[in-house]
Every structure is written in C-alpha cells, then in structure tokens.
Amino acid sequence: MATTDHLVIFDTTLRDGEQSPGATMNKAEKLRIAKALEKLRVDVIEAGFAIASQGDFDAIKSIAESVRGSTICSLARALDKDIDRAAEAVRPAESGRIHTFIATSPIHMQHKLQMQPEQVVEQAVKAVKRARNHVDDVEFSCEDAGRSELDFLCRIIEAAIDAGARTINIPDTVGYAIPEQFGETIHQLLNRIPNADKAIFSVHCHNDLGLAVANSVAAITNGARQVECTINGLGERAGNAALEEIVMAVRTRQDLFNIDTRIDTQHIVPASRLVSTITGFPVQPNKAIVGANAFAHESGIHQDGVLKHRETYEIMRAQDVGWHTNSLVLGKHSGRNAFRTRLLELGIKFETESELNEAFTRFKALADLKHEIFDEDLQAIASDTRQKEEEGPYDLVCMQVCSETGVIPRATLTMTVEDKEHTVEAEGSGPVDATFKAIESLVDSGCNLQLYSVNAITSGTDAQGEVTVRLERGGRIVNGVGSDTDIIIASAKAYIEALNLITRGGKRQHPQIADV
Numbered sequence: 417m418a419t420t421d422h423l424v425i426f427d428t429t430l431r432d433g434e435q436s437p438g439a440t441m442n443k444a445e446k447l448r449i450a451k452a453l454e455k456l457r458v459d460v461i462e463a464g465f466a467i468a469s470q471g472d473f474d475a476i477k478s479i480a481e482s483v484r485g486s487t488i489c490s491l492a493r494a495l496d497k498d499i500d501r502a503a504e505a506v507r508p509a510e511s512g513r514i515h516t517f518i519a520t521s522p523i524h525m526q527h528k529l530q531m532q533p534e535q536v537v538e539q540a541v542k543a544v545k546r547a548r549n550h551v552d553d554v555e556f557s558c559e560d561a562g563r564s565e566l567d568f569l570c571r572i573i574e575a576a577i578d579a580g581a582r583t584i585n586i587p588d589t590v591g592y593a594i595p596e597q598f599g600e601t602i603h604q605l606l607n608r609i610p611n612a613d614k615a616i617f618s619v620h621c622h623n624d625l626g627l628a629v630a631n632s633v634a635a636i637t638n639g640a641r642q643v644e645c646t647i648n649g650l651g652e653r654a655g656n657a658a659l660e661e662i663v664m665a666v667r668t669r670q671d672l673f674n675i676d677t678r679i680d681t682q683h684i685v686p687a688s689r690l691v692s693t694i695t696g697f698p699v700q701p702n703k704a705i706v707g708a709n710a711f712a713h714e715s716g717i718h719q720d721g722v723l724k725h726r727e728t729y730e731i732m733r734a735q736d737v738g739w740h741t742n743s744l745v746l747g748k749h750s751g752r753n754a755f756r757t758r759l760l761e762l763g764i765k766f767e768t769e770s771e772l773n774e775a776f777t778r779f780k781a782l783a784d785l786k787h788e789i790f791d792e793d794l795q796a797i798a799s800d801t802r803q804k805e806e807e808g809p810y811d812l813v814c815m816q817v818c819s820e821t822g823v824i825p826r827a828t829l830t831m832t833v834e835d836k837e838h839t840v841e842a843e844g845s846g847p848v849d850a851t852f853k854a855i856e857s858l859v860d861s862g863c864n865l866q867l868y869s870v871n872a873i874t875s876g877t878d879a880q881g882e883v884t885v886r887l888e889r890g891g892r893i894v895n896g897v898g899s900d901t902d903i904i905i906a907s908a909k910a911y912i913e914a915l916n917l918i919t920r921g922g923k924r925q926h927p928q929i930a931d932v
C-alpha cells in the first residue's frame with residue numbers, strides 16, 4: 417500500500433453529514449465549519465457534492481478559496497458532468513481532490529444501477545481517468561462495499577488503481593459490517609490486489625448498528641490509512657463514524673496503534689459545539705468525548721478517586737479535547753471593532769455591513785442582559801443573524817406570553833409576512849404550545865412538528881437557551897434553531913426559522929439516490 421506517516425482524517429461533515437435529514441447548511445455556515453476543520457488540522461475536507469445544486473457548488477468553491485492546509489474535496493458520481501463540476505469547484509484549492517464513486521454490491525448494481533458488473537468496472541475506470549485529467553488526487557469509492565463480493569471488489573479496485581486512483585475507499589454504506597469481519601475484508605483486499613501498494617486504503621462506515629467507530633478501528637488495525645468520519649457522528653440515517661471518537665481512540669491507545677493522526681485535539685469540543693449549533697442537532701450528554709457528561713464524575717467513589725489521582729477513572733484529559741476553554745471574550749463595553757475582530761478569529765465573516773450591524777445590535781442587547789459573552793454566544797448570534805434575502809417571508813417583531821399558575825397560557829405575537837405586520841394570539845397547553853399555535857393561526861403551514869429541544873449554550877441561569885425545532889412537510893425535513901436568554905422567544909425564533917427554511921427550500925440532488 418502507498419505509505420503515509422500518519423492516519424489520514426477525511427472529514428465529511430459538510431457532505432455526508434449534511435445528508436442527515438434537516439441538517440442543511442448555508443454557504444456561510446459551511447465556511448465556518450470548514451474553518452473549524454482547518455483549525456483541527458483535518459487532512460481532507462469533503463466540502464460537498466458539487467453537482468447537487470448551485471449552493472453546494474458555491475460553498476465548495478468558497479471553501480477551496482479560503483481554507484489552507486487541508487485538501488478540499490468534492491464528491492462526484494462516476495459521470496462526466498459530475499466530475500467536471502467537481503473539478504471546477506475545487507480548482508481554487510491549494511490542494512484539491514475529486515472523490516468519485518459507483519455502487520459495487522449485487523443488490524445496488526442490479527436494482528439501482530441496472531448494470532452488469534463489467535459495465536460498472538468500465539464506468540469506474542472511465543470516471544477515474546476523467547478525474548485524473550483534472551487533478552492528481554483522485555479517490556475512488558465502491559459504494560456498498562460492505563455488501564459487495566470480495567472477488568468483484570478486488571477486480572474493480574485493481575482497475576481503478578491502474579486508471580490513476582490514489583485513494584481507494586471501502587464504504588460500509590448501510591452500516592452492515594461487524595468489526596472482525598470488516599477488518600478481515602480490509603486485510604484480504606490489501607493482500608489480494610496486486611497493485612494495492614499504489615494507493616491508500618480508506619474506510620467510510622455508517623452507524624446503523626452502532627458499530628461505525630468499531631468497524632473503522634478494526635480497519636485501521638488491518639492496514640487502512642484513511643478514515644472518513646464526521647463531527648459528532650453526523651450523517652445519513654444513524655450517521656457516520658464520529659471523528660472525535662476515532663481520533664481519541666487512536667491517540668489514547670498509542671500502545672496498540674503504530675500510527676497517529678495530525679489532529680489538534682484541543683479544537684474538538686469547539687468544533688462539536690459549532691456543528692451542533694449550526695445544524696440544530698444537539699449532542700447527547702453521554703456522548704463520548706464531546707457530551708456534557710463525558711468527563712463528569714457523579715458517583716462519590718469516582719470523585720474521590722479522581723481527586724486523589726486523576727487516572728484512576730480518567731483515560732483522557734478534558735482540556736486535551738478542548739473542554740474548559742470557555743473564554744470570556746467580550747463584555748458590555750466592547751466596541752464594534754473588538755466584536756468584528758473576535759468574529760473573524762472564529763471564522764465568522766458577514767457578507768454585508770448591515771448584517772454585521774444587526775449582529776452587533778444583538779450582541780449589545782445580550783451583553784446588557786448577560787454581562788459575560790462567550791465564544792458560544794457569538795456563534796449563536798452569528799447563526800441567528802442571517803441575510804434578509806436568505807431568511808424567507810417570516811420574521812418575528814415582538815411577543816408577549818402569559819404563563820401563570822391556574823390560568824391557560826396565552827401568547828400574542830407580532831410577525832411580518834413579506835414585510836407586512838400581523839398580530840396574532842392563541843392559547844395552548846403551555847407557553848411554547850401557545851406560541852406555536854399563534855404562529856400557525858397566521859401561517860397555516862401544514863407542517864408536522866417532529867422535534868422540539870432546548871439546550872443551554874453556556875452554563876448559569878443567565879445563559880442563552882438554544883432551541884431546535886424540526887418540521888416536516890411532504891417528506892422534506894428542516895431544522896430551525898433560535899437562541900435567546902428567554903427560551904420562549906428562542907422557541908418562536910426557531911419555529912419561524914424552520915418555516916422560512918421549508919418555504920424557500922430549493923431542489924438539491926442526493927448523490928446516492930440520483931440515477932447513474
């Protein structure tokens with residue numbers, strides 16, 4: 417196998433992660449996540465699927481223009497038009513990669529592609545050669561490799577390497593693999609494919625059986641030298657292997673792995689928070705590495721042990737993955753310049769002066785209420801501040817909610833629809849229910865509320881609450897996120913954002929459903 421002195425981390429939060437229902441991100445949000453990945457020193461950032469939409473293309477291109485130190489990659493089906501579009505999107509990158517794929521399992525070839533195996537090999541070779549005409553760095557994936565026949569995998573991979581693929585990716589697309597068996601598959605491929613030494617072997621595991629990280633680790637043990645993963649394990653269905661878990665498993669057990677990643681682990685928790693804020697996918701408290709309880713010791717015996725000697729119950733140091741780095745950055749008296757500078761340091765750049773002004777006004781209002789403003793608060797302000805034209809027809813002007821023991825809660829809201837003001841009111845079982853009913857009495861969206869969740873952005877009772885509202889209409893799912901020190905106002909903002917997202921939603925191709 418081609419050599420590498422470190423385990424290559426290929427992050428696909430912005431592509432596979434974005435395929436999670438409701439996790440759609442706009443260009444500015446993708447850029448912020450890409451900047452966080454750059455800080456983490458991720459080797460490859462899969463920034464999107466260029467042919468999917470103009471929005472995806474623009475986001476990849478702007479990431480390629482502004483990120484340095486990481487290779488920028490676009491996904492492309494094994495089709496000329498996809499490959500050419502991917503090439504155009506990654507062209508400005510310091511180092512660009514085209515990642516092309518075709519399905520190789522009997523079930524996918526027969527029912528999805530309706531192609532014979534030899535036609536699939538032919539198309540794969542053609543795609544790799546075309547991609548190599550654009551860039552040196554070409555990755556080829558055998559979609560649904562986890563359910564593909566080993567002999568066929570050997571055949572198509574040998575042909576793809578001969579055609580110029582430098583990285584060969586073995587995806588467990590449907591999360592079907594079991595660690596020992598998946599590790600053995602990697603071992604067999606590396607030993608049976610005659611030109612395996614000319615490429616780096618990679619894995620891409622989905623978490624349908626909760627085994628994505630275990631399968632990835634088994635693959636590393638058997639010689640895989642690139643792992644595809646996402647922050648917080650975001651991704652299609654049950655998600656992908658979590659970057660933070662793989663990186664920390666390898667780092668913590670250096671006694672077992674004779675290879676390490678280049679990841680700067682101190683940026684893990686901030687990156688996790690950022691992805692959670694932008695997508696509206698909360699991180700469960702007991703999630704490894706980045707969950708709020710990951711380093712909390714509840715039982716008296718554990719606390720006593722940790723105080724006497726940390727390593728009695730802790731295998732990693734919280735600060736090594738970026739916990740406790742909440743820094744007090746700005747306060748009530750901070751000026752516009754300090755505000756702008758800190759935002760830039762966080763990778764947040766508003767496209768217009770009026771957006772920056774709006775964000776600054778929000779910051780001042782928050783500083784009056786809260787006094788201490790943390791990076792997480794700034795991230796939330798930035799997420800809340802969107803360009804008007806991106807926002808869609810609805811906006812919240814003001815609201816009043818009555819919540820009193822023994823009295824039916826009632827909400828009164830003033831909202832704009834296409835800049836025209838309306839005041840609406842409704843009663844509900846609680847203040848949030850009354851608020852959503854008041855909004856619906858005007859909008860009548862026909863959406864189903866699939867999820868409502870509240871999280872505190874920082875600690876303390878004066879913290880901002882971050883609310884996620886997931887709405888579904890006609891099979892389309894969106895997540896709206898709103899933040900405010902008042903969680904009822906945050907709820908209204910989140911609901912309105914979700915309505916705007918569902919209203920303006922453009923058409924976007926899905927890489928694995930679209931026909932070849």
Ligand code: KIV
Pocket residue numbers: 432491517557558559560585587588589590620622927
């Ligand atoms: O899961 C999968 O097979 C993929 C490929 C496109 C790499 O995401």
Ligand code: ZN
Pocket residue numbers: 432587589620622652
């Ligand atoms: Zn995938």
